[in-house]
Amino acid sequence: MKKIFIFALGFIVATAMAAGVDQRQVLPLSEMQRNHLLGEMRMLLTGTGAILEALAQDDRAAVARHARSLGVEMPHKMEGHIDKVLPEQFMLMGMALHQDFDRIAQDAESGKDTRHMLQQLSEALGRCAACHAIYQIGTTGQQSGKQGSQNVHGKHEAHSHTR
Numbered sequence: 001m002k003k004i005f006i007f008a009l010g011f012i013v014a015t016a017m018a019a020g021v022d023q024r025q026v027l028p029l030s031e032m033q034r035n036h037l038l039g040e041m042r043m044l045l046t047g048t049g050a051i052l053e054a055l056a057q058d059d060r061a062a063v064a065r066h067a068r069s070l071g072v073e074m075p076h077k078m079e080g081h082i083d084k085v086l087p088e089q090f091m092l093m094g095m096a097l098h099q100d101f102d103r104i105a106q107d108a109e110s111g112k113d114t115r116h117m118l119q120q121l122s123e124a125l126g127r128c129a130a131c132h133a134i135y136q137i138g139t140t141g142q143q144s145g146k147q148g149s150q151n152v153h154g155k156h157e158a159h160s161h162t163r
């Protein structure tokens, strides 16, 4: 039963790959780089949530603080670490996003109203969506057997039914 499931899963993944379901451009990253990039992504998501919360409470100081933390000085931002492996367009999109957050921080500090900042945040989220529509990660590292990105580990799962 389990074997059949694993085989079916491998088949589905392999078929999906053959059909080119996820045709987004692949960023060839090592496991570590992938982990690093996804870690930053989760910070972006958490930070965006914190900005929204602060906007809902009309707390400009908090809006500024959270937006600044996602700005160009964002600690551990991907551009500073794995810039050599990332395509230029990717870098530019990432940088534009960090600049958006700095602008939101600035405007919060200078007392702009909430609606204005909501509008900016919505534009920043458009950048998240635009980049996600173009890229996916493909790990180049060793087979770790972990639940890595299905895009690349699908092949290994297809093999596992022979065991």
Ligand code: HEC
Pocket (backbone or CB within 6 Å): 027, 038, 039, 041, 042, 044, 045, 048, 090, 091, 093, 094, 097, 124, 125, 127, 128, 129, 131, 132, 135, 136, 137, 138, 149
């Ligand atoms: C410059 C490109 C780019 C921008 C801009 C970007 N992302 Fe991502 N993000 C990615 C890539 C690439 C992935 C991996 C997607 C994949 O492999 O399917 C990803 C994955 C994620 C994930 C999944 C994290 C995980 O642990 O699996 C989250 C959450 C995320 N992004 C949030 C955001 C948010 C929120 C923003 C905007 C505030 C954003 N991203 C902006 C490129 C970007």
